Amino acid sequence: MSTLLSTRALSKRFGGLTAVHEVDFDLPEGEIRALIGPNGAGKTTFVSMLIGRVAPSAGAVVFDGQDVTGLPAHSRVALGMAYTFQITSVFARLAVAENVALAARRRLGRDRAAVREATARALDRVGLSDRSGALAGDLSYGHQRLLEVAMGLAQRPRLLILDEPTQGLSDSEIAAFKALIRGLAAETTILLIEHNMAVVMELADTVTVLNFGEVLAEGTPAEIHASAAVQAAYLGTGADA
Amino acid sequence: MTGRGREIALHGGLVALLAVLAFVLPAYHHGNVARVMVLAVYAMGYNLAFGYTGLLSLGHAMFFAAGMYGMGLPAYHLGLGAGLSFVAGLAAAAGLALAVGVLALRTAGVAFMIVTLMFSQAAYLTILLFGTYTRGDEGLVLTRASRVLAGVDLSDPMARYVAALGLFAVALFFTLWLVRQPEGRVLVAIRENEERAELLGYNVFRHKLAAIVLSGTMSGAAGAAYGLLFGYVGASFAEVQYSIFPLLWVLLGGAGTVIGPFLGTLFMFYLIDLSADITSAYMLIAGLALVLLTLFAPQGLGGEIRRRWAGWLP
DSSP states (O other), X not given: OOEEEEEEEEEEEETTEEEEEEEEEEEETTXXXXXXXXXXXXXXXXXXXXXXXXXXXXXXXXXXXXXXXXXXXXXXXXXXXXXXXXXXXXXXXXXHHHXXXXXXXXXXXXXXXXXXXXXXXXHHHHTOGGGTTSBGGGSOHHHHHHHHHHHHHHTOOSEXXXXXXXXXXXXXXXXXXXXXXXXXXXXXXXXXXXXXXXXXXXXXXXXXXXXXXXXXXXXXXXXXXXXXXXXXXXXXOSTTO | OOHHHHHHHHHHHHHHHHHHHHHHSOHHHXXXXXXXXXXXXXXXXXXXXXXXXXXXXXXXXXXXXXXXXXXXXXXXXXXXXXXXXXXXXXXXXXXXXXXXXXXXXXSOHHHHHHHHHHHHHHHHHHHHHTHHHHOGGGOEEOOSXXXXXXXXXXXXXXXXXXXXXXXXXXXXXXXXXXXXXXXXHHHHHHHHOHHHHHHTTOOHHHHHHHHHHHHHHHHHHHHHHHHHHHOEEOGGGGSTHHHHHHHHHHHHHOTTOSSHHHHHHHHHHHHHHHHHHHOSOHHHHHHHHHHHHHHHOTTHHHHHHHHHTOTTOO
């Protein structure tokens, strides 16, 4: 399988704090990859550099063989990357369907019928069809998370970056979300930042663990689960303690 | 009726009503409404930037004045015909909007307000500086000959009204068309959540720049038309209050509605006109009405209509 996304020596310093330190990361096409790590490990900073919200201090991001380090976020999205926000960021005063249509329209342009169809399809997949006329800001928190995912789907990305998508969802919503992601795996590569270990263990092909801005471990969910270093990082024991 | 049919009926109905009024209004109001229609074009231009894209500019007087002087200077000094002068006014406003947009859009929020305000003051002082050509505060009075468009004398009240209505209709239907286009929807998305729009793959800077250029050009069209129809080109139109007026008109009428700028302009024009009949402290009455409207209809007249009765209002 070819590599869709990779980083080389990717670093970010905020003043004296090194949030991400020389991370080499490779994501093969078609994989579901989970990115985990304790709070403050640099996960969100790392993916923000992937999508172009944050400029790296050093290092490179390569997407589909092209160095995108200097490209603005909208150009990376145009190349096929999509990002859903950790803190829900929908267009609160616009209708749910319009939120998704905005995501679909960049790809489909003036073809109104195609936009309508793509919108309906994305809303159907996340189970929000019956709310399409509501204002996005009136949705419950969990539904806004699903709307974020629908906006990601409507872009038909080659790489979908989901930043803590299950945060705030109920158990039944999480079950539906897992089924959705499994169904997506055939179409797109997924990078999942996730706190919920049950979701990670069940969905991910490979898990990357970040700790103090560096890659601590990488392997199958089972390997990660068994890793003493990972347990130490999460429990705060071991070498650093 | 479908949504599209309703929109065309409403906005077409307004234009038709204004056309009928051309024949029934007494002379005084006839002139007022012509003036209001031209100023409403200015407000619609402002609304594209502020109401739809969320760009709060405090310097739109420079675009109004660029249109006015871009039209007036060649008409006055070179004897250029009304049609060509008008086009020159449009070009001047579009060029200025592009230049100012490229620079000012590097900022956002309060900084954007200050930068546009400063550019506009610079434009005003430039007009005074080149007093040899602009005659400064005194301004230029256009001859009747330079106000003839295709054989029609625009100083004639009926011709003036019809020309103002024509420009108004073009601006109204252009706005209506634009906000239904994918590009228009992106402007609203930028107003609502700029970062999200960027991360949906839209080039936010380019969209904002396009909005400023369209907004500035429409404001300039209003300025050029104002000079042509009323025969006077003066530096007072570049002063700061002419940057504040369109903001007030749009806020009163309903930011981000197509019909709002006209409602706001009409309302404020007659509010000042009527209260001036009652007292010399007419701005006190106007100010009070503004405060009340802001308290009880914070989304403006058009916004309130949309909220209460007509959710489909574009």
